[in-house]
Amino acid sequence: MERKNQHYSTHFPDVKLKVYTISESLRRHLYIFKTLTGVFSFRKIDLGTKILIEHMFIPNEPSGLLDLGCGYGPIGIVLAYESPNSVVYLIDINKNAIWCAKENLKINLPDNKKRVKVLSGNYFEPLENKDLKFNGIYMNPPLREGRKAFIKLLCEIPDYLKPNGFFQFVMKKKMGALYMFKFLKDSYPDKKIDILCKRSGYWVFNCF
Secondary structure, eight states: OOGGGOOTTSSSOOSOOOEEEEEEEETTEEEEEEEETTSTTOSSOOHHHHHHHHHOOOOSSOOEEEEETOTTSHHHHHHHHHSTTSEEEEEESOHHHHHHHHHHHHHHOTTOGGGEEEEESSTTGGGTTSOOOEEEEEEOOOGGGOHHHHHHHHHHGGGGEEEEEEEEEEEEGGGTHHHHHHHHHHHOTTSOEEEEEEETTEEEEEEO
């Protein structure tokens, strides 16, 4: 693959590797993240992810939670810190991101690695034949791959949720948040579709 076609959702991004360190206060706790070139938003946590983290609902009771397309892991690591009795899965296709996520677990949750699982693969692919369902799935979707790809993924989400499970994600208004809200309402008329937050042009969705 030519370098000009590289994308952070590429399996092995063909980039010159450089390690960065990010410090960020999220939900009133300071986190340190290692990042690499070729990983989404490697110089700083992007605003959409920060808004999702600050406004997402995190269960207090023991739960199964999934950070889908985890990147270097900020969403999943915050979930694991804020819900200490839950089992948290992080999944990403990007091998650089997986390395970062594992390193960031060592830094931020050194005593909790057994209940936080980092898996490499394309979306739900690593969960095939595992019979896993989650109380909550969280995502900052890579919409530059196209809206149709995300809609296709949306149709798979309910299959991985427990009966009272939910899917929370963030989307920029100019990237189609209003369209997605109408699509979800029309496609799932018997399901609860809420907007948890509208901030700085981003919408945080709570579905199913």
